[in-house]
Amino acid sequence: MTIVHRTSTTTRVAFIGNSLPRRCGIATFTTDLQQAIAATGSADTAIIAMTDCGRSYDYPTSVALEIQEATLEDYVAAADYLNRGGFDVVSLQHEFGIFGGEAGSHVIALLARLDMPVITTLHTVLAEPTDAQRRALDRIIDLSSRIVVMAEKGRELLRTIYRVPAEKIDVIPHGIPDFDFVDPEPVKAKLGFGDRTVILTFGLLSPNKGIEVMIDAMPQILESRSDAVYVVLGATHPNLVRDQGENYRDSLVERARHLGVEAHVVFKDQFVDRETLLDYIAMCDVYVTPYLNEAQMTSGTLAYSFGLGKAVVSTPYWHASELLADGRGVLVPFGDAKATGAAIADLLTDDARREAMRKRAYSTSRSMTWESTAKRYLASFETARRGDRLKLIPPASTAMLANVPPPAMQLGHLLAMCDDTGLFQHAVHSVPDRHHGYCVDDNARALLVACALNKSGEQRLSEPLTARFASFIQHAWNPDTRHFRNFMSFDRRWLEDRGSQDSHGRTLWALGEASANDASPSRRRWAASLFIAALPTVEEFGSPRAWAFTLLGLDPYCAAFPGDPIAERHRTLLADRLLALLEQTETEDWVWFENGLSYDNARLPQAMIATGRATRNADYLAAGLRSLRWLIQIQTSPKGQFRPVGSATFGEQRKPPLAFDQQPLEATATISACLAAWRADGDGSWTAEAKRAFGWFLGENDLSVSLVDPETGSCRDGLHPDRANENRGGESVVSYLLSLAEMRQLARLSGDRVKPELRALRA
Incomplete structure (x- = not known):
């Protein structure tokens, strides 16, 4: 058999499924999808056709190989063919009835042997699978880099029944011919x-x-x-x-x-x-x-x-x-x-x-035309390829994951800090302080927590509470000014007609995350609509953090809605602005975007890393990684502990950061940025830095004082030079819970049985 190797400018895609002239819906779909992808001119395509027992078909030249569905050896041979053939991705069309073995399990022998990422389209997602069907589908999901379904119901079932992470799922509607509207x-x-x-x-x-x-x-x-x-x-x-x-x-x-x-x-x-x-x-x-x-x-x-x-x-x-x-x-x-x-x-x-x-x-x-469908599949293929190129943590580094696991997720204090309007800004000790009311900043962070808790292994935040955070954000939107308001008094009066640039950017971040990862399909659509309405306002902003927050929202939004020209244009615009700042300001001993350090610092390199990884832009990625390395260096105390940039530093120009006051959101930003860097370059030292920053919450800090109450999930507002701040406000609790969710996700990667989950998190 002749193997055709890919050129440097095209992607080689193999489709596994039924193929015309076999008479069935899967055959029609596989053939239509293969032809649509081929028609883009950006991929070489081939079909690995499933042939049912006792049948033979006059397959077209697009079929490179056929598998007799009941012959296990054919599946193994097909894996060898694909591995030797220079294919970049495999698109599996899954339906239980077209593969051999119990519940179609023969195909697992093929998938488990592949060297390239697999993107599986599930044509059926069963709400009540048999034990055999559940075992087979769980294994297929584990072996797949991405899962495609054609309806939101499919996403819902995958999330709730099969516990598939939201970031692993693409919803791509069934393609249709581009036919005229005729009488x-x-x-x-x-x-x-x-x-x-x-x-x-x-x-x-x-x-x-x-x-x-x-x-x-x-x-x-x-x-x-x-x-x-x-x-x-x-x-x-x-x-x-x-x-x-x-x-x-x-x-x-x-x-x-x-x-x-x-x-x-x-x-x-x-x-x-x-x-x-x-x-x-x-x-x-x-x-x-x-x-x-x-x-x-x-x-x-x-x-x-x-x-x-x-x-x-x-x-x-x-x-x-x-x-x-x-x-x-x-x-x-x-x-x-x-x-x-x-x-x-x-x-x-x-x-x-x-x-x-x-x-x-x-x-x-x-x-829904096949042309549009092909573009969305190509975007999913490319996302899978990027994730597959990342190296898993080498065995020598996995020991870092074997430490004491992070605390259990406790939401008691978060619930106590909320009323029927939203999340309060401040607390007196652990008692909510109504005097200062609410802000969109903290409610946006709370929506980020809700999305984080949708991941496998966590208990979701209650639907009414998540809806409350979303409602606050919706109410904060001022369509007259095209800005989000920020501060609201306890009697529900807005104290301004527009908030800060940073609060606008942070709200966009939460909306972008919700558009991809909210548990509710309806709320995902709401978030996407409001995100794209509020996005153009950012063009007039001059705040680097507002740019960075917006880029962090654009990352999940663009993954959920690939090819959106408005979003893609703003992503390039904002990343270019941050890159230009770094190039203008950077010196040998000052690798930063500004002449001074402020709050939420690590979000700037995190935004560049995430954007560089998503867009395959090496300049963005390199800028994010080197600025984060520099920030990590100056956030390390002489004893080797994490020491966030203290608020007393704010306003200082090109000087080493002062130690106090230390605030939870700095640790949270650093943890997220380090994990983003780990996903980007596979260096296990980044996870060690994330664990070190998380240790700050638990007492590995300058005062050896734990900031959290593991029984309630509350978090002190920070460290003064001589004591912890005993107040436990909204910003602190959501900062801690966001970090806890990320570290718990990381901890689940320990143990042999979770290798597929590691791949999913890295994807």
Whole structure:
């Protein structure tokens, strides 16, 4: 077999799944995705085709290798072929029924042997898997660098049932052809349905499709539209034919005859090519998917019909519930012929409503074209490649992870510091201080905590509390000034019409994080919308920290919404500004962005590291790493302990930092920056620095005083030269909890069984 090695300018992508001319939805999807990726001109592609037992297919040249689904040796040979073939990534199309072994477990033998990252598209995510299915899917998820699902429901199930980290999941809708919005009448004449009102269902025929429900609805529809015809386009599923012959199709024909509608139900028993399929969809007036099972994550036929601008009536299976929400289609109960008939009859007798629904579907679907889908897959591939290039901690360094584990996550003090408005700014000892009210800064940090607690192994913050932080941020947005307000009195009066540049940037950071990692799909959409609305304001800012906070929000936002031109432009703009500052200010002994040090210092290098890693910009990454190394050096006491830049330093110009007062947010920023550096260059010394900074909270500091109460999760506001500050305000508790969440995530990497989790965290 000839191996084609990749060139230096292209990515080699192998797709594992069924392939045309095999007749099934996975085969159509795999082929369409492969062709869309190839059409971008930025990738060499090949398909590793799964062949079902006792079958053979005349595969096209795009199929480089085939695997007999029941032959385990074929899976091992395929892994060897991919490893020797210079492939950069593998895109696995997963469905339980297409791989051999118990619950499709044979494919694990292939994935476990691959040297390149695997991006797995899950066409089904089961809410109630069998034990065998759960074991197989857990292992496939572990072996995958990224997981793609086509609906938000898939993300939800992966997070809640399979405990997949949010940052590992991409939601990429099913692709659709870029087809013109056409009048059905000319195509009806072409296909022999002129002067008829056409209802269409397309797909391989099987009992779970609910065709009998639609046939039962036809008498009711004919009362309103006597010219209606229901076209059922598609061959019977090959597996059904193999086991039962055409008994199911025959039963449908008999059902139509018994109801007296046989002249109005047309069965087209054929597996049509794409051009013919698009013609049939184009000619229909209403497309219907009367499926009987809620647990359908995606439907290619639904996506295609929606994308061609059809009025769609469907049962509320998961894909349809999302795609057709907000009036983009009509949902009817499962198995309800009466409701189905009424919905279709209403559409067929209301031309204006049907046409409006068609136009809304067509305009909404433009982001789902195969061209757009290919770009989103390429972005996911590149994210996986970047993560795969990072080296895991060498065995000699993993000993650093074997220390005493961080404390348990306790949220009692955080809850005590909140009321029905949000998080209080200050406390007197551990008692919330209502006198100073609230600020958007602390509520934004609290939303970051909520997102951090969505990671595997942590208990989520309660939904009402997370919603409260989000609501505070929403209320802080002043659309008249295009700024966020910051300070609010206890009686809920805003004390300004706009807050500081830094508070605006920090709020964008929280929104960007929430747009990717909030537990609620609705809130993720809210966060993304407000983020992009408030982002342009940052262009007028001169604060380097506001730039850095915004870049930290752009990092997850751009990962969740790749290719957003507004976000990408601002990311480049702000990173270039920070880089220019460093180049202007840096000397041999002052490797910093400004002439003085201030608060939240480590967020500046963290922003450059994260941005450099995400954009593959070596200059950004190098700037972040060298400035962080310098900062770490000056934040180390003579005894080797972490000593954050004290607040007494603020305003000093190019002088060594003063020791006091020391504040929790400096330790938190340093921990995050060091872990970002570790993810970027794989140097295990960065994790040691993160652990050293975290030790500051626990008493490894100048006063040997612990700042935290592990029973309540409270944190003192800082260290004075002679004592700890006994007040435990909002900023301190969220700073500690953010750091604790990161260190607990790091601690989970210890032990042999968590190697896949380590890879996920590093990805």
